[in-house]
Amino acid sequence: MLNKKHLVLAASAGALTLASVTGAHATTLEDTRERGAVQCGVSDGLPGFSAPDDAGNWQGLDVDVCRAVAAAVFGDADAVNYVSLNAVERFTALQSGEVDVLSRNTTWTTTRDTTLGVNFTGVSFYDGQGFMVSRDLGISSASELDGAAICIQSGTTTELNVADYFRANDMQFDPIVFDTSEQTVGGYQAGRCDVLTSDTSQLAALRIQLNDPTASVILKDIISKEPLGPSVRQGDDEWFNIVKWSLFAMINAEEYGITSDNVDEMTASEDPNIARILGQDGNYGEGMGLDADWAYNIISQVGNYGEVFERNVGMGSPLEIERGVNALWTDGGIMYAPPIR
Ligand SMILES: N[C@@H](CCC(=O)N[C@@H](CS)C(=O)NCC(=O)O)C(=O)O
The missing domain is CATH 3.40.190.10 (Periplasmic binding protein-like II)
Known part of the structure; x- marks a missing residue:
């Protein structure tokens, strides 16, 4: 049976082991x-x-x-x-x-x-997710986007939300997926898609990088919460x-x-x-x-x-x-x- 001294020693050995493990990493x-x-x-x-x-x-x-x-x-x-x-x-x-x-x-x-x-x-x-479209399309609401080709960035909540939104509204879309915002904007500008979707703050940031920002509009619809x-x-x-x-x-x-x-x-x-x-x-x-x-x-x-x-x-x-x-x-x-x- 362990006496009190042994218990103290066992406890300090445990403490040492713990210290040597945690002490190995600086904060x-x-x-x-x-x-x-x-x-x-x-x-x-x-x-x-x-x-x-x-x-x-x-x-x-x-x-x-x-x-x-x-x-x-x-x-x-x-x-x-x-x-x-x-x-x-x-x-x-x-x-x-x-x-x-x-x-x-x-x-x-x-x-x-x-x-x-x-x-x-x-x-x-x-923030919240929205849509940017070419002004020429004359679209004023996301409910008009059935069948649209949509430029999206991979690895984002954007990708998931857009799928939810179209499914919930019984609409189809064609996802055109890119790895960086530069490519996503490039794809939108090159006409690879009709719509660019992202957090609305990001749409504002991406819009000013377009050759002609006034030719695109950000729709009023917000489809998600993006804190x-x-x-x-x-x-x-x-x-x-x-x-x-x-x-x-x-x-x-x-x-x-x-x-x-x-x-x-x-x-x-x-x-x-x-x-x-x-x-x-x-x-x-x-x-x-x-x-x-x-x-x-x-x-x-x-x-x-x-x-x-x-x-x-x-x-x-x-x-x-x-x-x-x-x-x-x-x-x-x-x-x-x-x-x-
Ligand atoms: N807030 C969303 C979207 C974030 C995101 O990465 N959005 C793109 C929009 S195009 C972006 O900002 N890209 C900037 C970059 O790739 O550096 C998330 O956390 O998944």
């Missing part, structure tokens, strides 16, 4: 710090969400999520390495450790969240929290009127919510292994959610997307972040 935060940059998975190039500008610098709403994480971790929003991924490659790149955050117009679904070893951290853009957001690998709760709260910090900053312009004045605010967000009252970064000014750095270097939305996809941008459901909950939308406290 994502440790790896990121060691590397000096966040590995961020983005698209092949989708204006407004993630695309390189003329100088080769990545820009967009999805890019700004990665910049926010880098600002929180390093106090430097530029400390990001971008990895361009098509729809099929994206989850493997996250699972294998090639990227630490996937921020690439990706829809949060049950299958992805529970069977691919990834966790969605929140919603950065509420787009950043995801991380399962198994590292600290990193999950960092990405989740980086997004929430931007949304909270908009709610409390903190902008990249006024953030320094706001550090003197007597509103306790603002003081907590900006690290003037308590350290809400500590539980994530971050400094007290983690959210200050995000807001000063990247901006609040409203600034990020307007700059990249809003009415002043080439995409001209209205805030709609992406307005804050206080403005009639559904964009809502848990409180920093």
